Amino acid sequence: MAKKFLSGNEAFAYGVRLARPQVISAYPITPQTIVVEKLSEFVEDGSLNAEFIHVESEHSALSCAIGASSVGARAFTATSSQGLLYMAECLPYAAGGRFPIVMMNANRSTALPWNIYGDQRDSISQLDSGWIQAYACNAQEALDLALMSFYIAEHKDVSTPFMANLDGFVLTHTYEVVDVPTAEQADAFLPKYQTDNKMDLQKPRNLAFSAGPDTNAFFKHREHLGILNASKIIGEAEERFAKIFGRRYTGLTESYRTEDADYILITLGSLSGLVREVVDELRKEGSRVGLLRLRYLRPFPNEEIAATVKNAKAVAVLEKDISFGNEGTVYTNVNSALQKAKLRIPSSDYIGGLGGRNIYKEEIKIIFDELEQQQSTVKFLGIGGETNGN
Amino acid sequence: MAINAKTLNETEFFYGHKACAGCGGSLAVRIALKVLGENAVAVLPAGCMSAVGFNFPQLCFGNNAIISTFAGTASMLTGVEAGLRAQGITDFHAVGFAGDGGTADIGLQALSGAIDRNDDILYICYDNEAYMNTGIQKSSLTPFGARTTTTPAGKNIRGNLRPKKNLFEIVAAHGIPYAATASVGYINDFMRKVEKAKNIRGTKYIHVLAPCPTGWGVKTDETVEIAKEVVDCGLWYLAEYENGEFTLNRRPKEFSDVSAYLKRQSRFKHLTDADIEIITRSRDEKWEFINNSFK
Numbered sequence: 239m240a241k242k243f244l245s246g247n248e249a250f251a252y253g254v255r256l257a258r259p260q261v262i263s264a265y266p267i268t269p270q271t272i273v274v275e276k277l278s279e280f281v282e283d284g285s286l287n288a289e290f291i292h293v294e295s296e297h298s299a300l301s302c303a304i305g306a307s308s309v310g311a312r313a314f315t316a317t318s319s320q321g322l323l324y325m326a327e328c329l330p331y332a333a334g335g336r337f338p339i340v341m342m343n344a345n346r347s348t349a350l351p352w353n354i355y356g357d358q359r360d361s362i363s364q365l366d367s368g369w370i371q372a373y374a375c376n377a378q379e380a381l382d383l384a385l386m387s388f389y390i391a392e393h394k395d396v397s398t399p400f401m402a403n404l405d406g407f408v409l410t411h412t413y414e415v416v417d418v419p420t421a422e423q424a425d426a427f428l429p430k431y432q433t434d435n436k437m438d439l440q441k442p443r444n445l446a447f448s449a450g451p452d453t454n455a456f457f458k459h460r461e462h463l464g465i466l467n468a469s470k471i472i473g474e475a476e477e478r479f480a481k482i483f484g485r486r487y488t489g490l491t492e493s494y495r496t497e498d499a500d501y502i503l504i505t506l507g508s509l510s511g512l513v514r515e516v517v518d519e520l521r522k523e524g525s526r527v528g529l530l531r532l533r534y535l536r537p538f539p540n541e542e543i544a545a546t547v548k549n550a551k552a553v554a555v556l557e558k559d560i561s562f563g564n565e566g567t568v569y570t571n572v573n574s575a576l577q578k579a580k581l582r583i584p585s586s587d588y589i590g591g592l593g594g595r596n597i598y599k600e601e602i603k604i605i606f607d608e609l610e611q612q613q614s615t616v617k618f619l620g621i622g623g624e625t626n627g628n
Numbered sequence: 629m630a631i632n633a634k635t636l637n638e639t640e641f642f643y644g645h646k647a648c649a650g651c652g653g654s655l656a657v658r659i660a661l662k663v664l665g666e667n668a669v670a671v672l673p674a675g676c677m678s679a680v681g682f683n684f685p686q687l688c689f690g691n692n693a694i695i696s697t698f699a700g701t702a703s704m705l706t707g708v709e710a711g712l713r714a715q716g717i718t719d720f721h722a723v724g725f726a727g728d729g730g731t732a733d734i735g736l737q738a739l740s741g742a743i744d745r746n747d748d749i750l751y752i753c754y755d756n757e758a759y760m761n762t763g764i765q766k767s768s769l770t771p772f773g774a775r776t777t778t779t780p781a782g783k784n785i786r787g788n789l790r791p792k793k794n795l796f797e798i799v800a801a802h803g804i805p806y807a808a809t810a811s812v813g814y815i816n817d818f819m820r821k822v823e824k825a826k827n828i829r830g831t832k833y834i835h836v837l838a839p840c841p842t843g844w845g846v847k848t849d850e851t852v853e854i855a856k857e858v859v860d861c862g863l864w865y866l867a868e869y870e871n872g873e874f875t876l877n878r879r880p881k882e883f884s885d886v887s888a889y890l891k892r893q894s895r896f897k898h899l900t901d902a903d904i905e906i907i908t909r910s911r912d913e914k915w916e917f918i919n920n921s922f923k
Binding site for chain 2: 260261263288289291292293294295297298299301302303304305306307308309310311313327328331437438439442443444445446447448449450453
């Protein structure tokens with residue numbers, strides 16, 4: 239293990255190199271570029287033995303990765319925002335074909351208005367595409383996630399593509415000290431990709447076929463089961479990871495000072511670092527507050543959320559997305575988790591950080607203050623006013 | 629030994645599918661796979677051939693085959709080729725079969741990207757001159773005058789107003805190692821070109837005219853005949869592009885009657901003498917270019 243000073247993008251690229259992908263296809267888009275530049279350098283200097291394909295669009299980036307995966311190769315791509323939307327056709331395609339491609343997405347706002355800065359409207363718009371979705375909160379987790387994502391995606395009980403999300407700029411471009419594991423450690427962690435779901439010269443197959451009304455649901459149900467299975471395999475991967483690398487992750491969610499918390503703020507990504515600080519400050523003042531970070535949005539941590547917040551007086555979601563005409567999508571999902579667990583807890587939604595707008599400590603403190611009113615509201619942070627008639 | 633009907637592989641790789649009777653596209657796919665052999669790994673986008681060949685549980689390819697997204701034939705081929713090579717596998721032929729819309733319209737960007745990278749793939753466009761799978765809509769390879777369901781021939785507009793996109797030369801302009809035109813009417817020529825492409829490294833492109841009786845309005849037993857006639861009357865030509873040079877493979881001594889070719893197809897039934905004159909003139913201009921520029 240070696241300590242390096244790396245940005246989130248670079249850390250992720252180091253993680254990908256350790257996973258030894260055989261085919262990388264990518265198209266540049268801010269703020270993803272550094273991860274593919276770094277991987278190109280690794281291929282050039284011989285430290286990564288992969289086919290690097292300079293595709294002419296994001297649609298081709300993922301289509302090419304699907305092609306590589308369809309013959310049993312380990313495939314990686316990376317994108318962001320408009321690029322993710324441009325390749326959107328290929329997302330359910332990869333998931334439906336059960337091709338365990340790993341993709342890094344640098345979370346960035348979507349046009350219009352044009353904006354290159356970070357929010358999570360890009361990836362969250364693709365929640366229904368059948369991909370596992372993870373959200374890293376720092377560069378170390380980004381590297382570790384890169385390595386773990388292949389293990390999880392390629393596990394035979396999962397066979398589902400994996401989207402690892404890093405907040406644009408805030409995480410992708412911020413430098414931190416990162417432990418970079420050795421290749422030997424990584425090889426001990428990550429087995430070679432082996433699958434029967436491939437075209438094979440010895441055993442020819444027809445893949446990515448049509449399935450009509452009589453058989454379609456069978457395949458879709460299997461796809462659903464595969465991504466649900468990821469919950470268990472994520473735990474298995476993290477256990478294995480902890481044994482080899484000594485760093486332990488906590489599955490679909492990570493809770494901070496929630497055990498006795500009356501008020502819990504639920505968020506995801508790099509924002510959780512700031513919320514953690516606010517929780518510490520408010521705790522010093524005697525407030526019983528806590529943080530629940532969603533590390534994964536798919537599979538969705540229904541049970542983990544319910545178990546964590548069951549004794550809380552109120553919860554709020556702070557998210558960098560909005561489903562126009564309704565509310566933040568994370569909030570919708572969280573409320574569904576509460577409902578299924580028969581928890582009648584007031585919940586509020588705060589939509590912030592759109593287009594990279596900074597979120598301030600004071601705003602988070604206000605959220606915790608407002609939580610004490612135990613109401614259910616949907617608000618845009620920094621704009622003021624409720625967004626619906628709740 | 630030159631490949632021909634006698635030496636062609638007897639094994640079938642594309643059968644049991646539900647293509648229409650007389651389908652020129654399925655003939656092109658069937659023959660090309662016989663030439664390429666069992667180690668062909670085929671990519672077919674959304675379109676006729678995937679619609680008729682991949683209906684679970686009735687899967688009709690004896691070799692490896694996969695459906696790509698409509699726009700993704702070439703990019704998926706790239707991935708298949710790179711993925712196999714990355715695993716040390718080299719004895720295969722990555723081959724794509726896409727229709728005219730899937731090639732000249734929605735798939736052109738990915739095709740251009742693959743040629744630009746000179747990926748070691750063979751891309752075969754089976755050109756039936758419209759979006760036949762969705763019910764005969766105009767593509768950019770639909771010829772001037774043709775009636776399709778989106779270019780109806782009425783009082784005001786007389787079918788498709790634009791000429792057929794010159795995809796062969798667009799592809800050649802990339803400096804591709806090998807490109808060719810062909811027709812299922814001249815099957816030995818097509819087989820020879822597939823065989824040739826099979827042994828060339830880098831990107832290969834074959835544009836094979838493949839009539840669609842359903843869309844063209846001819847009898848199902850006339851496919852081969854009309855695919856010959858389109859070459860004989862000079863509205864299509866058999867050529868190759870290699871080492872920066874165009875070569876004409878078949879020069880009709882004199883053209884057969886354009887009008888006869890057009891009038892036997894219901895898609896051209898509405899054409900007036902003036903329309904046919906326009907088509908004939910554009911044919912002659914094309915041939916002037918061919919005679920001046922092709923070997």
